[in-house]
Amino acid sequence: MTTMTDTSNAARFREFKMPDVGEGLTEAEILKWYVQPGDTVTDGQVVCEVETAKAAVELPIPFDGVVHELRFPEGTTVDVGQVIIAVDVAPGSDSGAEEPAAAPAPEAAAAPEAAAAPEAEAPKGRQPVLVGYGVAESSTKRRARKGAETAPPAAAPAAVQAELNGQGTAALPEARPLAKPPVRKLAKDLGIDLATVTPTGTGGVITREDVHAAATPVAPSAPSTPSTPSVPEPSVEAPAPVQAPAPVPAGTRETRIPVKGVRKAIAQAMVGSAFTAPHVTEFVTVDVTRTMKLVAELKEDKDMAGVRVNPLLLIAKALLVAIKRNPGVNAVWDEANQEIVQKHYVNLGIAAATPRGLIVPNIKDAQDQTLPQLAASLGELVATAREGRTSPAAMAGGTVTITNVGVFGVDTGTPILNPGESAILAVGAIKLQPWVHKGKVKPRQVTTLALSFDHRLIDGELGSRFLADIAAILEQPKRLITWA
Known part of the structure; x- marks a missing residue:
């Protein structure tokens, strides 16, 4: 984590805080970062997935810039109001500025007010919100996530990559596999790298079944679909597929799972x-x-x-x-x-x-x-x-x-x-x-x-x-x- 030592450059850096999720919830766990320091982000782009006590949601960032730092690693539970990401909103505007110096951990001291522009300076009518809560009617339309919906499922020709990049020069970063948040969480729980999974969903989207297929070797005689209880007609839609248990090392007598x-x-x-x-x-x-x-x-x-x-x-x-x-x-x-x-x-x-x-x-x-x-x-x-x-x-x-x-x-x-x-x-x-x-x-x-x-x-x-x-x-x- 860093903070600026040159106050003339302080306005370049903006901080995005964990939004107020409402419904009496005061904290959320960061499940997945979709960006890393140095990545370019745009207003409305999803930068991370978090899990509250009630649901998993994605967080869009409310301004443009280049990611300067991520304040918390994946798996950390963060209180509402804590800064989770800092963004350089004017990259390259002062090339002579000093390199940022290290600062105390976020829980030890809050960043000075001069270290970031006040949240009130965000575009009028827009507030950082959780997906599913909506935004003000005057807000801009959420843009597609970088490297996901905007990227073709397979490797695109150089001309297409240049066009998608917007400037026709630098190549796109490696496309992130297309998958919905629950599928990403399932893959994480099973220890499956989505980049190694063959998608079967429409538009190259990885489905839950694809992850299970990657986690379990296919036996030639195995049925292609999971069995269901033998009843004339289920009372309601079938439950979500059961996750395969993670492999347990030999000799392990018990496993502790954090309750959160x-x-x-x-x-x-x-x-x-x-x-x-x-x-x-x-x-x-x-x-x-x-x-x-x-x-x-x-x-x-x-x-x-x-x-x-x-x-x-x-x-x-x-x-x-x-x-x-x-x-x-x-x-x-x-x-x-x-x-x-x-x-x-x-x-x-x-x-x-x-x-x-x-x-x-x-x-x-x-x-x-x-x-x-x-x-x-x-x-x-x-x-x-x-x-x-x-x-x-x-x-x-x-x-x-x-x-x-x-x-x-x-x-x-x-x-x-x-x-x-x-x-x-x-x-x-x-x-x-x-x-x-x-x-x-x-x-x-x-x-x-x-x-x-x-x-x-x-x-x-x-x-x-x-x-x-x-x-x-x-x-x-x-x-x-x-x-x-």
Whole structure:
């Protein structure tokens, strides 16, 4: 780390601080630097990827220049407001200036005010923000990351490189492999160099499957696709692929893994929820054969064209109708004010397993959405979570949650409440089972539902009626119309 000794040159250097990420988050871990000292950066270019306690996001820098120094190495947790990168915004303007001298470590002393231009001097209407939080409407459009989207997947002719370089002279730096942040994190966890991975995605983008293929030697007799639980129809989209465990050196008896980021936040939230709200869990096994038939019919309905139709869609709709009939479930206990806060809106949370851990983004005002709108919202939520683009705002303000453990082939579970909520529904695997139907034993599609709720404000009667209503709708889905 360096700072300028010649104050006449101080204005040349600008510092970019870890932005205020909001949602009560005060720190972030630097996962990956996309630039190094000496690299040219432009306004809006992504310079690093960081992980907060809720999501992984990319940081765009709000000014042009040449990278002077990186203040923290990868893997460091940095507080909001700390300087993470210094940029020379006027390179070559004073060639006679002295070389920068070494300065104390960032945690020992802050850089003098003269060492960088005030952050207020950034272009008007623009603030450094995390991807996913957005910028002011008057801000410039984010430019493509250097060496990624702007670079061709394969080596380009010299003329093309010169054109992309903008000045037609110096050659482009080596192109960085194209991959989304979650895929980069997966490769880092598995110790895979992305430069050695053969991309199969559109436009030369490396996919998660490409990384797994690079990590595991391909056996001639191995199937080309991973196996899935043998169920007639999964309740929701399949979970993210399981990461292959890192190789363990011979003789190693235990491995210590630092608890931080999303995993740390999950642990704290679950402990706080389990030991604050008195949990009660009730179960019901239900014949969902008619619901599965309706799912098949909706897939052929022209009004549902362009959206994904699956059992989760009808389960979510059944839950929303059941809340309308039992509004007391959609509430929260306010310990500070000793009040029960009744919610007249439903922000429907969907628990999603990702390589970074379990996250629970929610669909805002789900009670107002039509079935096609709800299907589109669910599809977008799942896709965003898988790609690691879920913002902290998307995970805030939930009122009730659905968690689908059935995708793992298990019958049910006893879910822990998402903090700030009073009910969570677990959906088990849908399986063909012998079932008494109209006086005869027949193979029917059956699942088990488990409802956990906060017994401080939801008593046994209310919780039981709510769960029974969901089951009744899934058994006779026409009740989505008659009870709505």
